[in-house]
Amino acid sequence: QSVLTQPPSVSGAPGQRVTISCTGSSSNIGAGYDVHWYQQLPGTAPKLLIYGNTNRPSGVPDRFSGSKSGTSASLAITGLQAEDEADYYCQSYDSSLSGYVFGTGTKVTVL
Amino acid sequence: EVQLVESGGGLVQPGGSLRLSCAASGFTFSDYWMHWVRQAPGTGLVWVSRIKSDGSSATYADSVKGRFAISRDNAKNTLYLQMNSLRAEDTAVYYCARQRMAANDYWGQGTLVTVSS
Numbered sequence: 001q002s003v004l005t006q007p008p009s010v011s012g013a014p015g016q017r018v019t020i021s022c023t024g025s026s027s028n029i030g031a032g033y034d035v036h037w038y039q040q041l042p043g044t045a046p047k048l049l050i051y052g053n054t055n056r057p058s059g060v061p062d063r064f065s066g067s068k069s070g071t072s073a074s075l076a077i078t079g080l081q082a083e084d085e086a087d088y089y090c091q092s093y094d095s096s097l098s099g100y101v102f103g104t105g106t107k108v109t110v111l
Numbered sequence: 112e113v114q115l116v117e118s119g120g121g122l123v124q125p126g127g128s129l130r131l132s133c134a135a136s137g138f139t140f141s142d143y144w145m146h147w148v149r150q151a152p153g154t155g156l157v158w159v160s161r162i163k164s165d166g167s168s169a170t171y172a173d174s175v176k177g178r179f180a181i182s183r184d185n186a187k188n189t190l191y192l193q194m195n196s197l198r199a200e201d202t203a204v205y206y207c208a209r210q211r212m213a214a215n216d217y218w219g220q221g222t223l224v225t226v227s228s
Contacts, residue, residue: 091158
């Protein structure tokens with residue numbers, strides 16, 4: 001069972017803005033550990049989308065943005081496109097587990 | 112171009128063993144910490160293990176501790192995962208991934224491990 005909780009699904013029409021939350025605790029996000037976000041298209045390996053809470057790797061559109069506050073983090077997708085339909089996962093480090101943890105995952109559907 | 116290519120997956124009986132490999136190219140392998148992450152069919156990502164760049168230290172998820180061993184051969188640019196005492200719940204696609212800035216910036220395509228009698 002994951003220690004980072006995400007909504008199972010979010011949806012939006014093309015062009016809209018959607019946000020995905022990632023709720024942790026005082027032993028992971030709340031302890032100051034960075035949050036990273038990954039996009040997994042159907043049948044493919046995960047791809048790094050956001051690292052260090054707010055940073056985009058080269059090649060990731062600026063429609064994707066990340067934020068962190070307290071024991072939670074969020075991923076926002078603005079100008080939603082059909083190609084954004086995928087599963088999204090947050091990731092952090094947990095000091096009580098002495099290991100890395102992923103969120104439960106969120107499926108984004110473009111209506 | 113950074114490439115990570117996993118191999119070694121397959122069908123194994125409960126209680127059996129398997130060794131996965133991850134061949135790295137396109138970067139200086141010995142400079143990076145490396146991870147294994149797995150994903151059971153239809154479920155989410157689960158972190159399995161991590162090893163430091165020089166192989167001096169490794170950490171494991173509680174679910175595999177004592178059964179799995181991560182290692183690397185920097186001369187061969189290859190990461191390994193030795194999996195013993197396999198259980199049905201270990202069935203998953205196993206990905207190797209490079210760590211940079213505490214995140215996993217490159218991933219392999221994955222190799223499927225099926226534990227079944």
